[in-house]
Amino acid sequence: MLSMNTLQKADRIRVLAALVEGNSIRSTSRMTGVARNTVTKLLVDIGLACMKFHDENVRNVRVRRLQCDEIWSYIGAKAKNVSAEKKEIGWGDVWTWVGIDADTKLVVSYLVGGRGADWAMDFMQDTASRIKGRVQITTDGHKAYLEAVEGAFGMDCDYAQLHKIYGASLENEARYSPAVCIGCDMKTVSGNPDPKHVSTSYVERQNLTMRMGMRRFTRLTNGFSKKIENHAHAVALHFMYCNFVRIHQTLRVTPAMESGLTNHAWTLDDLVALISN
Numbered sequence: 001m002l003s004m005n006t007l008q009k010a011d012r013i014r015v016l017a018a019l020v021e022g023n024s025i026r027s028t029s030r031m032t033g034v035a036r037n038t039v040t041k042l043l044v045d046i047g048l049a050c051m052k053f054h055d056e057n058v059r060n061v062r063v064r065r066l067q068c069d070e071i072w073s074y075i076g077a078k079a080k081n082v083s084a085e086k087k088e089i090g091w092g093d094v095w096t097w098v099g100i101d102a103d104t105k106l107v108v109s110y111l112v113g114g115r116g117a118d119w120a121m122d123f124m125q126d127t128a129s130r131i132k133g134r135v136q137i138t139t140d141g142h143k144a145y146l147e148a149v150e151g152a153f154g155m156d157c158d159y160a161q162l163h164k165i166y167g168a169s170l171e172n173e174a175r176y177s178p179a180v181c182i183g184c185d186m187k188t189v190s191g192n193p194d195p196k197h198v199s200t201s202y203v204e205r206q207n208l209t210m211r212m213g214m215r216r217f218t219r220l221t222n223g224f225s226k227k228i229e230n231h232a233h234a235v236a237l238h239f240m241y242c243n244f245v246r247i248h249q250t251l252r253v254t255p256a257m258e259s260g261l262t263n264h265a266w267t268l269d270d271l272v273a274l275i276s277n
Contacts, residue, residue, distance in 0.1 A: 007038060012275075013268045015042055019234070020241045020268075024215040024223040040230065047233020049274035050240035058108060058243070061259055063131045065102040067203035068123075068139045070095045070115060071210060073217050075228045090228035096210070096235055097123040100203045105248050106255035107206065107239045112232045120144035124152035136191075138162055138198050146189065158191030160198045206242075214238055237271075245271065 007015075011034060018028040025043070029036040076082065076091035086092070097111040097119065109127040113119045124145070134156055139145040141163040149159050163185040186198050214234050215223040225231035244256045244266040256262045 007034065007042070009269075009272060012042060012272045015039055016046065016237075016268050016271060019043065019237065020213065020245075022213050022215055022218075027215075043230060043233050043237065045275050046271060047230075047236045050236040050271075051232075053274055054236065054240060054243075057261065058106075059130050060132050061101070061106065061108055061130055061261070062133055063101045063103075063106075063108060063135050064133075065197050066099055066108065066127070066131070066135050066137045067102050067200050068097070068099045068127070068137065068145070069200055069203040069207060070097050070142065071207045071217070073224065073231070075225050075231055094225075094228060094231060095119070098203055098206055098210075099123070099127045100206050101255070101259065102197070102199070102202045104255050104258035105202065105206075105251060106259045106261075107243055110235060110239055112228070112235055115142075115144070117144045117147060120148035121151055124148040128152035134158070136160075136193050136197060138193070138200055140164065140200060141187075150190065155190065158193040159189040160193040160195075161187045161189055162198055162200055163187060209242065210235075210238060213242075240271065 011032065014032045015028055015034055018031055019039075023031065025036055025039050028034070028039050032039075034042075072093060072095055074091075074093050076086055079092040082092045093115075094112060095115045097109075097113075098107060099109040100107050108130050109123065111119065111123040111126065113122075120142070121144075125148075135153070136158040137149060137153070138160055139149070139162070141161050145161065149157065153159070165185060186195060211217045211219070215221070216225045216231060216234060225234070242255065244254055244262065245268065246254065247265060248255055248258075251258050254262070254265050257265065
């Protein structure tokens with residue numbers, strides 16, 4: 001097994017290629033011959049580098065239509081099964097907040113944490129700091145967004161919430177996802193949002209991409225995160241890859257290129273180079 005001291009650039013690229021395609025730490029180790037602890041250390045290094053790059057460079061972005069949502073996962077165990085001692089080290093439910101530009105598919109902002117009002121405020125404040133000009137915002141019916149959007153954008157946005165209406169589930173039916181959506185109710189919160197563009201479809205598709213692209217988000221497996229720090233590093237790598245490296249099928253360029261943040265599609269080689277920058 002290769003250790004961090006002997007890991008060459010080509011080996012790092014192979015490890016990243018496995019991680020961004022949804023492989024777990026253990027399967028990546030088996031596939032590449034790189035020690036498991038070394039894979040984890042590389043994930044930490046590249047995750048920190050991706051966070052820093054996103055924070056410094058994804059700014060002053062022109063966004064016309066912003067869609068926001070949260071996706072659930074957990075660290076160590078689901079909240080109902082976590083002891084008080086484990087809660088102290090970050091075990092339990094964790095939410096990833098995502099804000100995506102519906103036109104360029106650029107993930108403008110993301111945040112890993114809880115689902116309460118304070119987290120909503122932090123997320124929307126960060127999102128607002130990265131956007132220039134007036135924007136139309138669509139979120140789901142989560143109440144925490146109401147104060148957060150107003151506090152971050154004030155009157156400089158057109159904001160609507162999309163409340164989904166779900167059918168009743170069958171009695172005694174065990175399920176791991178929401179019941180069937182049978183309709184939507186649009187509520188204008190502020191400004192004058194265009195009803196034709198009140199949607200969360202793109203951000204929900206990004207949520208699916210997250211579940212497919214990160215093993216720790218896959219349901220009903222033992223690939224879940226054991227440390228919240230590593231969970232955040234995996235999220236940072238995922239969004240860096242989706243924004244700058246992966247060619248979007250409908251755009252035929254990367255979201256970062258479509259947004260004018262770069263003039264070329266990045267490679268995994270470019271991502272590895274972030275570690276030494």
